[in-house]
Amino acid sequence: MLKVIGFDLDGTLTQHRTPLPPASRELLDRLRRRYRVLIVGAGNCPRILRQIENYPIDVIGNYGMQYCRYDPEAGLHRQVFDLQIPPDRESVTARISRLRREHGYTEYAGDGVEFHSSGCVTFPLLGTKADIRDKLAFDPDRKKRLAFYAEVCALFPEFTVFVGGSSSFDLAPLPYNKYYALDRLCQDEGYRHDEILYVGDDYGHGGNDEAVYVSDIPFRPVSDYTRVTSFLLDLL
Numbered sequence: 001m002l003k004v005i006g007f008d009l010d011g012t013l014t015q016h017r018t019p020l021p022p023a024s025r026e027l028l029d030r031l032r033r034r035y036r037v038l039i040v041g042a043g044n045c046p047r048i049l050r051q052i053e054n055y056p057i058d059v060i061g062n063y064g065m066q067y068c069r070y071d072p073e074a075g076l077h078r079q080v081f082d083l084q085i086p087p088d089r090e091s092v093t094a095r096i097s098r099l100r101r102e103h104g105y106t107e108y109a110g111d112g113v114e115f116h117s118s119g120c121v122t123f124p125l126l127g128t129k130a131d132i133r134d135k136l137a138f139d140p141d142r143k144k145r146l147a148f149y150a151e152v153c154a155l156f157p158e159f160t161v162f163v164g165g166s167s168s169f170d171l172a173p174l175p176y177n178k179y180y181a182l183d184r185l186c187q188d189e190g191y192r193h194d195e196i197l198y199v200g201d202d203y204g205h206g207g208n209d210e211a212v213y214v215s216d217i218p219f220r221p222v223s224d225y226t227r228v229t230s231f232l233l234d235l236l
């Protein structure tokens with residue numbers, strides 16, 4: 001019954017912003033013989049394709065706003081769609097300033113908000129130029145961000161808000177999230193939800209895989225990308 005396996009990338013197949021390790025490549029190679037396999041990512045397609053070194057599978061990027069299909073005859077990826085939903089920058093900036101004042105994040109390095117061409121927005125609590133060590137040490141258990149996550153969601157009703165990366169909130173314009181991306185794939189390409197399996201690591205509250213985890217699409221959690229194959233042995 002299973003036809004499609006969708007994978008999260010960071011934390012599921014590899015480390016954040018790191019190429020696919022050999023074990024993950026081998027897993028994908030084996031699964032591709034039996035199923036349609038694709039990546040459903042939070043980042044944009046060009047970034048994901050660079051990270052996976054153009055590994056020959058389809059890639060959905062920006063929570064479903066972008067889609068690149070691999071053309072096996074040409075040996076390259078082709079963009080199917082690339083949606084952009086520009087936000088009200090002034091209003092977004094004002095709301096982020098308000099959150100910074102209310103929660104004591106008025107000091108930051110670089111910019112206090114990052115607008116992406118897709119319409120996604122990053123709210124980096126420590127700023128865009130913060131030191132990577134400071135970012136990693138900031139909120140490893142996410143408690144600092146979860147403390148006011150509900151408030152951020154309420155203040156940005158036109159977005160889905162994710163507790164993203166190490167020290168930021170990531171905002172994707174509604175209705176885009178990974179569940180929406182997979183549902184659209186089903187509608188466009190004729191799959192049922194129960195013919196899909198999604199594999200991800202970030203399914204906790206505010207995580208970018210949560211929308212799939214709480215949905216009717218079957219979900220396989222991965223708690224350690226270095227052992228990703230061990231979570232999928234029944235499919236090989």
Ligand SMILES: [Mg+2]
Nearest residue numbers: 008010011202
């Ligand atoms: Mg992940």
